[in-house]
Amino acid sequence: MQSLQSPPLKLSPLQPLSLRKQQSISPLTRIKPTKPSSSTRISASNVATPVRETDPKKRVVITGMGLVSVFGNDIDTYYDRLLAGESGVSLIDRFDASKFPTRFGGQIRGFTADGYIDGKNDRRLDDCLRYCLVAGKKALEDADLGGDLLSKIDKERGGVLVGTGMGGLSVFSDGVQALIEKGHRRITPFFIPYAITNMGSALLAIELGLMGPNYSISTACATSNYCFYAAANHIRRGEADLMIAGGTEAAIIPIGLGGFVACRALSQRNDDPQTASRPWDKDRDGFVMGEGAGVLVMESLEHAMKRNAPIIGEYLGGAINCDAYHMTDPRADGLGVSSCIERSLEDAGVSPEEVNYINAHATSTLAGDLAEVNAIKKVFKNTSEIRINATKSMIGHCLGASGGLEAIATMKAISTGWLHPTINQFNAEPAVEFNTVANKKQQHEVNVAISNSFGFGGHNSVVVFSAFKP
Template structure:
């Protein structure tokens, strides 16, 4: 099996439109939440979200690309261009069939779908749909557009496993490189879910916070007053590269991806297993693949969305895997970014990698009163970043349908 390293990163999310800006605001404990501006949310149960302020796609996209793509694809192209720039790869010198794209999104072009259907209804059901309706809508278009923009002819497809989607994409890219089927992958995920139907749909499930009076404090994983997740948006991109290939070209290597796994809860459509059995097994499998013991994991970026049941099931899994006296540090960065759904794993992978390179762990903000069901000896990084010599970081993601996706990064 070949080794796989990370040589480039890019992002656009509620805390920053570059990796550096994202990292700075995360370490500072900044909240990305505010009142929704995309549509009139007056009559919605939840009237706030973590939006990206001042997104300018023209920095990396042409006018034609913008016109022909949904916002989730624009986020993907933006973050991918940034990551390629960061990697220093000279694509013209590579065999295009050696470079692939495995991308992830949970919802795809939800905004496009809503806009076109509303127009259909408002024009007395006259079927005058935009010719780009289907291409903008379908979930695989982000990976397709990335390959078209950069002339990449290797393996290309999109993963969909709800909120575990990005880690699914990273795991697939990891395995293809290890098997020698590609030299480089652009991988990650993007989501643009702050739409009327998305917000109303999650409200109907009672999954989202309704703390409209204090949106910046609404995402509060592990806190006894948590009342649901806060929706976020954006994209995260990682450049995965075969180690010897990266070494030969003198690439800067951020970290090595050493383990990745998936399991299924086989329990419920939307709820995680109450004992965290699927999550527990996924973490164990990822560590076994990485040939690491629990006491070698320094930092865990928890999925922790701020839902009453989900946070506790993940804690149960963590306790089962790591024990009660572990030196593991845990933080839940969705407290700052909100929940980016299919893009969550990618942006959290970036923070996990940065924790290794910068020897800092970003905090869980808004954690004022720890849920009494959570053991106090568990080292949850609360409200302020901490310094720690992080050599190995794990990132957890769990999705509706019972999907559990885990990735582990290691210092090189």
């Protein structure tokens, strides 16, 4: 994203990684480790090669997916509309946006929580919480754990980790307005509980009776991937059998739109909103706000097999780090991102050559799109077999929920063999040098996929998925 002022590139605490690269020592090729771990194997040349986890207690599989999106709440419908190259971006009509320089977004319309949230709570809750509850419960249904079926698991070993970048922004905004206009006595008692970022995870656990790890993570637009990474590690460490993880966001309100306008981060293509999100296009002018929720049910393979769960795919690993550079701008050299990708592959037991699909962060900002591509090029020397695409070109940038919705798109790509297009590719940046699945879906057998998410503050997160192979 573009900031008001962009300082020159400066050294950061990550500099030693670049020195390591100059010495040609990759994090995937540690020399002569004294005690080989389960994720490395020593070859005849005494160089470690990546090996994936084999312990069924530590292997993490995806058994359910749930979402709320601009394309509805059904997984297959969501992906079908992505494959069709349909844009969900339109003029905002939730409030009067006529005086804003940006007047459009990926606004959800016609959302209903019927059957998932009781009427009284449905009227009180912030949309951020409503989206979380519906997506979480739908993910459990997809995992054959809906309703009374949840009694099949040990609820003390089931956790919830659904984060948000902005929290209950509507509740917060309404509370501030009530204070200013009517005084403190008119602030609703639900103001604090429904505004704080942890309440989505808390309410979902309360309704389901899940007593395992429960909290939220807030790392701006990297939030969902941070949650997947943390949830998987709870399972790997034996602290949980099952985790509901992902992100939720509902920030298309006046203060949310106005805030990003003030950051100069948004496209202003009001005359043609559906073509406003243009990842990797020379004429891109900023991102498009979106909203929704994307949630995965993650389980240990041992737990999933014991209950004969439907296994959609496998989480192989992930990584998180920080650019330590600027509040809103990425490092131009991509060092933080490239090292995050490398560490995610090490955690997954995957070599760069095995990766052939990347669901990119690709927000349609001037600096961000190219910084990510530069980082990808550092890690993947042969790009001829790699396909990259940008889900945000169709649904907008859903902030803390973006990684969740993109993880679902990634899992559908793995299971269907079809990649959705990156739409609005009219005048491609020559420096990209990747097959970006421009404007039309492509068939592609995915071997290993990575999904990237990066957030204000320099937060980087990468998660690695594949088809499940017993």
